[in-house]
Amino acid sequence: MPNSAKDTNLSTAAVIPAAGRGVRLGPGTPKALRTLGGTPMLVHAVRALARAREVALVVVVAPADGVAEVRTLLGTHGFPESKEIKVVAGGGTRQESVRLGLAALPDDIDVVLVHDAARPLVPVETVDAVAAAVRDGAPAVVPALPLADTVKQVEPDAAGGPERVVDTPERARLRAVQTPQGFRRDVLTEAHEKLADQATDGHGATDDAGMVERIGVQVVVVRGHEEAFKVTRPIDLVLAEAVLARRRAADAF
Numbered sequence: 001m002p003n004s005a006k007d008t009n010l011s012t013a014a015v016i017p018a019a020g021r022g023v024r025l026g027p028g029t030p031k032a033l034r035t036l037g038g039t040p041m042l043v044h045a046v047r048a049l050a051r052a053r054e055v056a057l058v059v060v061v062a063p064a065d066g067v068a069e070v071r072t073l074l075g076t077h078g079f080p081e082s083k084e085i086k087v088v089a090g091g092g093t094r095q096e097s098v099r100l101g102l103a104a105l106p107d108d109i110d111v112v113l114v115h116d117a118a119r120p121l122v123p124v125e126t127v128d129a130v131a132a133a134v135r136d137g138a139p140a141v142v143p144a145l146p147l148a149d150t151v152k153q154v155e156p157d158a159a160g161g162p163e164r165v166v167d168t169p170e171r172a173r174l175r176a177v178q179t180p181q182g183f184r185r186d187v188l189t190e191a192h193e194k195l196a197d198q199a200t201d202g203h204g205a206t207d208d209a210g211m212v213e214r215i216g217v218q219v220v221v222v223r224g225h226e227e228a229f230k231v232t233r234p235i236d237l238v239l240a241e242a243v244l245a246r247r248r249a250a251d252a253f
């Protein structure tokens with residue numbers, strides 16, 4: 001395992017959690033299989049990660065009852081032959097799904113990029129920037145953007161009234177974090193092993209960087225990208241279709 005600055009001889013894999021149902025997107029096909037420009041979101045996400053030169057292997061974490069379907073789906077789409085694609089069964093939370101994806105990595109992988117299937121339009125430049133920062137010696141890296149909105153911390157009202165604002169954190173020091181998040185494989189594996197119980201007890205982390213923070217590892221930030229947004233609610237699908245249409249129009253010239 002790499003444990004010092006800059007190591008140029010590292011093997012990199014991507015883990016793509018894609019086992020969620022997409023409740024906030026509304027009823028219908030599981031979110032990763034919903035289409036964007038006629039192609040499932042998951043296929044866009046796998047292509048985005050496979051496009052990165054350093055990524056040798058992509059592990060897709062599918063719903064436990066959908067592994068065969070996802071294997072068939074990915075088999076019908078073209079990916080570079082030099083890139084290995086594996087599909088494994090996920091769990092009931094994102095954290096569990098990532099842990100199961102990590103368990104499927106071969107021994108020779110040193111660097112792991114964890115990327116939501118729900119961020120299908122991440123540009124390859126963002127993937128490359130995250131991977132490069134890990135390869136340059138950072139144990140954990142997140143792509144992030146400044147916030148456009150002011151954020152309030154709130155507490156519920158004991159009598160059932162409206163929530164009350166208790167704090168307004170200084171916006172200039174807040175960031176909205178995206179994926180792929182990049183890690184030294186040993187660091188991420190240790191965090192997932194130590195914190196596995198929290199995945200199901202309601203105290204799980206909402207991202208992988210949050211897990212390595214909990215075991216005391218320093219996370220560094222690289223610039224994220226507006227087009228790496230997460231498709232969460234129906235309005236995000238409208239935006240994603242528009243971004244894809246604009247890219248396709250630009251490519252046609």
Ligand SMILES: Nc1ccn([C@@H]2O[C@H](COP(=O)(O)OP(=O)(O)OP(=O)(O)O)[C@@H](O)[C@H]2O)c(=O)n1
Pocket residue numbers: 016017018019020021022023024025031032061090091092093094095097098115116117118119230231232
């Ligand atoms: N048990 C789970 C839950 C989520 N994910 C994945 O984690 C990523 C980010 O999660 P999110 O956007 O919250 O997806 P869902 O859990 O599907 O959405 P929702 O919370 O609206 O149901 C998605 O690619 C999703 O497929 C996963 O692999 N396993």
Ligand SMILES: C[C@](O)(CO)[C@H](O)COP(=O)(O)O
Pocket residue numbers: 094116176177178179206207208230232
């Ligand atoms: C990992 C993540 O995309 C970083 O912003 C986010 O935390 C996932 O949250 P979700 O509620 O599982 O979509």
